[in-house]
Amino acid sequence: MTLTYYPGCSLKTSSRFYEESFKAVFSFFGIEHKELEDWSCCGASAAHTIDERLGYALAARNLALAEREGRQLFAPCSACYNRSLITNKGIRENGELREEINKALYPLQCTGTVEVKNIIDVLHDHVGIETIAQRIAYDLSSIRVVPYYGCVLTRIMKMDAFDDKEDPTSMDSLIWSSGAELVNWPYKMECCGASKTLTNKDMTLKLSAKIMDMALSLGADAVVTPCPLCQMNLDLLPYLGRKDRNLPVLFLTEILELALFGTLKGTGSHIIPVDEIVKKVKKQ
């Protein structure tokens, strides 16, 4: 089966190396995907803040395009996933909303019937942790990582989330299957302050630094996240004004890249250097 892939703006600009990374992992495991034709911005946190219906309409445009393509829409960005999931359910269950949004989308039509999937879903459903554990070629056992989910991936109200809203574990098991040493910590879900990076830098600095400090105090070697906004905020810490030491911030698929290939395609895109981590990888 071929997944319909919705990149969202991040995976084409600020987190282009996330796209390269998941593509390398997907092709290793034979997961086929096709980019959604003429996709647009999901509205992120901006659209529904200004006008709730605009938020629905922007996300619904992509869902409508996806409905023509196939059954599953794969959105690796946590914000795109969140907005698409909320909109999909709203359109499916609320006839009045569906009618109103479809008027705005015309000639496109959205019925809210595609299945919206995030990166963890796809890796669990299409690969599985047993397969990952069997196929790894490099030894990551000397790398201690903390799993960082961020707030928007599982905290979705009025909906059964794919994992626990406060204590998710699905990414933990994927990291575990990569062979890296998984550190349990209480900051899985702490907010990095992504919505204020430009408007209130000091607040973002304070929140992101708190997460980094906790990771450092636990003796971690890296923070691992599935969210492009979380990755960017933590990676920007040196520019946000932090003088203390920082740990590299890897995407979930990058830890798998290390376990499968021993290297990272996106080494040069990280602001906090990742060389130390890559050096710790040993051939099995």
Add this chain to the structure above:
Amino acid sequence: MDNLDFLHEVEKATGEKVSTCYQCCKCTTGCPVVADMDIYPHRIIRYIILGNRDRVLGSKTIWTCLQCVTCSVRCPNDIDVARVFDALRKTSVQEGRAAENDTWRFDEIFLESVQRHGRLHEIETILHYKLDKKDLFSDSKMGMGMLMKGRLGLLPHNIKDRKGMKEIFKKIEGKKVRG
């Protein structure tokens, strides 16, 4: 005399049963930015119930909120507190009482870029916001750093159906109501 108008207005706009709040303070204790707020989240809810419109809509708190949804997830009465704050912001802007407008202005500029290109053009949005704030150079080091790492695209990402995108905005904005 009791005045329940504001409570009913907020409950209608959000679909949240704000009146079920029994002041357990869970929203406040879990909030990551409570130290920067002028009124604690549970008190905002209480002021809504008491009908203290001015205090709520003029508060800094509703603009400090990051929409991380921790409060909503933990509320024992299932009040989506973050959603309530989101609706309060809209009302406070409509009535010209917003205690700060940076995030609102940024979101507007963000959407202008999406309306124009179909996708976010990051550099354009950042520069537009910075010009608006008359503070063009404060983050130039960060911007350069991101450019060097290939994390900021110089060119916009236009979609094919830009006309259709503009139509969507036009149709939605044609009948603006409170969100």
